[in-house]
Amino acid sequence: MVSLVELIARKRDGGELAPEEIHRVIHAFMAGEMADYQMSSLLMAVFQRGMSDAETVALTEAMLRSGKVIDLSHIPGIKVDKHSTGGVGDKVSLSLVPIVAACGVPVPMVSGRGLGHTGGTLDKLEAIPGFRVDLDVDRFAATVRDLGGCMIGQTAEIAPADKRIYALRDVTATVESVPLIVASILSKKLAEGIDALVLDVKVGKGAFMKDIDRARTLAHALVRVGTRAGKRVVALLTRMEEPLGRTVGNALETREAIDLLFGRAPADLVECTEALAVEMILLGGKAESRERALAMVRDSIRTGSAARKMEKLIEAHGGDPRVVQSTDLLPKAPLVETVKAKASGWVSAIDALEIGLCAVALGAGRTRADQAVDPAVGIVIGAAHGSRVEAGDTLAELHVRSGQQADAVRDRVAKAFRLESAAPAPKSLVLERIES
């Protein structure tokens, strides 16, 4: 049997590892027979040399099997989840779960926390008073069965190999590798007991993938590998140049996600949510056509069934369901300051990365995984992309704890808005759709 060092050497030289060799590597790593320094050298070799689809499938399955795979087979229906590669103002999951559940498709969702300029679903949910994201696996399964949806955080039981490997990648400059990203995402998602998955691969300044070619490569790899692993997978490439919707910050975003359930949300957020919901309903087999699926989504909002589903979900998670009818119950920052336009013009760009970083600076996000976030603070976009502003008009609101906090980011927020003399051409949010 070849040694672990020989396996590293083979990948180093561009060779391919057999599925059983990849399983051996992950098993040895989790058993303490392969040291962190050996794994990180293999990760760098993978970064440089890539992995075939067969290798990526094996890595995904090995990481998946390092922990518990939730069994939802006793729940009728095709279980569908959504994963986003992360963006600024991306609160889509919060509206999507109640909408899709209300349309009859079970949604078992395991989400993450924010890190760096991108926010996380768990932080947004925790802005709801009492909301617990740490339900155990049995409660998770029961909630999916009873309500058609549940939203928890990654437990220690789910893909622990991914957790350890991701922690290593983060400190060894091996994050941005397509096969490693694919295996990390899919191992966690496959552990949820899903049958199908919709991927929202964000592209642009505020996203992990800055250009469309790399995003497309990642999306194709996710779809191919997920399909080979036996799941139905669809990916949408969506624009992440500007923040999604009008809010960045946990309670602010939760409010906007609830507003969407009442038909009161900005067009870009609606477009993104509807596009993903349609894919989930189609994969879930609850509609025969795209048109029918879209009608179901809109009906769930018009009839209030999505909002009612949201109330029940919040209740199941120990949260206060009254926030759905009264978003004023969400945490609020004591001070709201405005950032004003110094000149007139058309808003032709809003730098999502800068807005995201400013929100982190206000305390809405974290730069290290062990930091707490302030649920109340954040930024509200006053002048959306494509709108006309006159000098002195409000570009953005800063929801802050103090005037100093606001002063520290005011200029950066103002500069994140690019004003031009002509109106920008409207741009579609969904750029491409990829399926196997």
Add this chain to the structure above:
Amino acid sequence: MVSLVELIARKRDGGELAPEEIHRVIHAFMAGEMADYQMSSLLMAVFQRGMSDAETVALTEAMLRSGKVIDLSHIPGIKVDKHSTGGVGDKVSLSLVPIVAACGVPVPMVSGRGLGHTGGTLDKLEAIPGFRVDLDVDRFAATVRDLGGCMIGQTAEIAPADKRIYALRDVTATVESVPLIVASILSKKLAEGIDALVLDVKVGKGAFMKDIDRARTLAHALVRVGTRAGKRVVALLTRMEEPLGRTVGNALETREAIDLLFGRAPADLVECTEALAVEMILLGGKAESRERALAMVRDSIRTGSAARKMEKLIEAHGGDPRVVQSTDLLPKAPLVETVKAKASGWVSAIDALEIGLCAVALGAGRTRADQAVDPAVGIVIGAAHGSRVEAGDTLAELHVRSGQQADAVRDRVAKAFRLESAAPAPKSLVLERIES
């Protein structure tokens, strides 16, 4: 200041690190601020992307400065050492130090132990009863001053960063990288307080570098980087297809090295030793011409001054100097078995790698750094390259502890000899000479 992770990422993407950044990396690693897993990911990135000469010089100097640099500036003369990349039967250092010292050039030598199929100078010296290779730095300097030579092992004080990094490379498949090899060799050699260095870069089946192109690349890099680090450096590429000389195994090789001091050694070993000695004497400024240097080498043997120097060196190391006149005092295996030719023919090849591995199997070498070696066992080549044998003639002697030991390697040793119907063309041992 950029983070360590950003430095890894830059090398990962093929960028160059500034000298002060490389110094920072090594300092952080030794201070415990950079983890092993971060270093191994950087090492794999270096393996894939290489290093410029400026980077390699900086790495060499950073590793050098991680420990003590021996100061021999109070000793008159140009201090010259030799380093071999390692081969089978390579006992050259043992004769070279007394010869070159007898010719008036001080040789401060820090050597290593055998690992895998290649032997190590320290193991061979320790075959001499009482010989200590662990003199401290002060004794080392005093012995170089008084006798013109000294041969110790790498102490914990010399280039500790190299020691830790080499241990990591060994288990992370990052050994065979030219800049890492260069920095490892030169950091240790530069720590000895030398002014000039002769490198014996072995090429062929029994060597680390199997083909001449890779060996040449390594030799050129060693010469360039050593020169940039302020030393005079010459490299010889020498053949390592067959074992060097007739013996493989510690006491056997020590005996052959002593025999050379009395003019009783095989031609290939003499050629290699003379070529390296000439370079050292020229670098040491003790001869104006190659011819003169060679005459000095041969004089040191003819007059017995090299043998007398060997006696004094052994004495200074606590060993029994009588072994020089009576090599029978060296450890001897209890049993000598012969491997006989099954057919007649000309010896056209003797596989050095196989002979080396068989010697390890007999106990002469080690497969792990913590193993002990048996000084007495080994293999003596009976039928040299280019000689004629008849069926039944002795190909090799196995110096062993038991008949079982011999039986375990007999066939492999026999098969290491290739017999052909025509005499092979004689081949030069020194293939190329490279200087800056």
